[in-house]
Structure formats: C-alpha cells, structure tokens
Amino acid sequence: MGEIKSAWEIAQAKAAKLGKLSAEEERQQREEQFSHIGIAIAQRYLSHWNPQNIQAELSQYSSEEKLVVTRTILSELAQTIDLRSQNTFERTAKGILSLKPEAKGTIEQIRELSREYEQDERKISEDIEAKVKEMLHQLRISGSAIGGINVEANQEWHQSLQELAQPFQERLGALRTELCRA
Numbered sequence: 001m002g003e004i005k006s007a008w009e010i011a012q013a014k015a016a017k018l019g020k021l022s023a024e025e026e027r028q029q030r031e032e033q034f035s036h037i038g039i040a041i042a043q044r045y046l047s048h049w050n051p052q053n054i055q056a057e058l059s060q061y062s063s064e065e066k067l068v069v070t071r072t073i074l075s076e077l078a079q080t081i082d083l084r085s086q087n088t089f090e091r092t093a094k095g096i097l098s099l100k101p102e103a104k105g106t107i108e109q110i111r112e113l114s115r116e117y118e119q120d121e122r123k124i125s126e127d128i129e130a131k132v133k134e135m136l137h138q139l140r141i142s143g144s145a146i147g148g149i150n151v152e153a154n155q156e157w158h159q160s161l162q163e164l165a166q167p168f169q170e171r172l173g174a175l176r177t178e179l180c181r182a
Contacts, residue, residue: 030065030068034065034068035068037069037072038069038073038075038076041054041058041073042073042076042077043076045095046095051095052098054073054095054098054099055098057069058070070099070100071180073095074096074100074179077096078096078179078180081110083168086118089111093107093110093111096179103179106175106178109175110175113168113172116168117164121164124157124160124161128154128156128157131156
C-alpha cells in the first residue's frame with residue numbers, strides 16, 4: 001500500500017514539476033509585492049501619518065525595492081489629489097515633496113490649477129444664485145422670504161460643474177503623470 005502524503009508534500013511535488021520562475025517572473029512578483037507595500041504606506045500616510053514616517057519606512061528597503069515602493073507611493077498620493085479639497089491637497093503635497101523635492105514646480109502648478117477651479121466654481125455658483133433670485137423676484141418672492149439659496153441642489157449647477165471640471169481634470173491628469181515620473 002502507498003504512503004499517504006500531506007497536502008504540503010503534494011504541493012511541493014507539483015511545484016518541483018513546474019520548475020522555477022524565470023528571472024522576469026521573479027522580478028514581476030517582487031515588484032508586485034513592493035507595490036502593495038507602497039500602497040499601504042500611502043494609505044497610512046493619508047490617515048494622518050507624518051512625512052518622516054514615510055522616510056523611516058523606506059529606509060528598510062534596498063535601493064531597487066525602495067524605487068518600486070517610492071514610485072507606488074507617489075502614484076497613490078497623486079491619484080488622491082482633488083481640485084475641490086484644499087486640505088487633502090496640502091497634506092498630499094507634503095507627502096509627495098518629502099519623496100520628490102524636485103516636484104515643487106509641479107505641485108505649484110496643481111495649486112494654481114486648484115485656485116482657478118475654485119474661482120470658476122464660485123463664479124458659477126454666484127451666477128446660478130443670481131438667476132434663482134431673479135426668478136423668485138419675478139414670482140414676487142423677495143426679501144427675508146428667500147433666505148439662503150442652496151445652489152448645490154440645482155441641476156443646472158451640477159451640469160455646469162461637470163462641464164467646468166472636464167478641462168481641469170485633463171490638466172490635472174497630465175500633472176499627476178508628471179509627478180509619477182521617475
């Protein structure tokens with residue numbers, strides 16, 4: 001009667017039959033492994049971590065590993081940049097600059113793009129608010145009966161905002177790509 005093998009022994013035997021990974025496959029596996037580490041570090045940073053913690057984490061890795069982790073962190077941080085959230089942007093910018101000080105010019109371009117977007121969004125809101133007030137005035141509703149107008153509840157505001165956002169998002173996408181370049 002044959003010997004009973006454990007699942008581990010069976011798996012080892014099958015693995016031996018498959019052979020070893022090629023150098024390229026091993027590199028891809030290592031890169032994927034260290035990409036996951038980079039994602040985790042970026043997420044911890046965004047959850048109120050200090051930029052010095054990023055550097056401390058990176059010091060644990062060899063230069064090749066550090067390159068993959070850094071590239072992934074930069075990519076993750078760049079993807080979180082949102083033109084409508086200045087607080088998140090400032091935090092993200094500090095993290096990016098701690099890894100890539102030479103990105104200061106790109107960060108400034110994004111900051112300026114964010115300001116432009118904010119101004120244009122404010123103008124759209126003011127225009128729509130004025131239209132609503134005019135419409136209410138024509139209906140003979142005015143004064144304290146109006147109160148605050150919630151332009152964000154207006155469908156026209158949402159549509160205008162989407163139209164406004166598209167060219168800004170395209171420009172932001174190009175700047176994000178620039179941030180991620182090695």
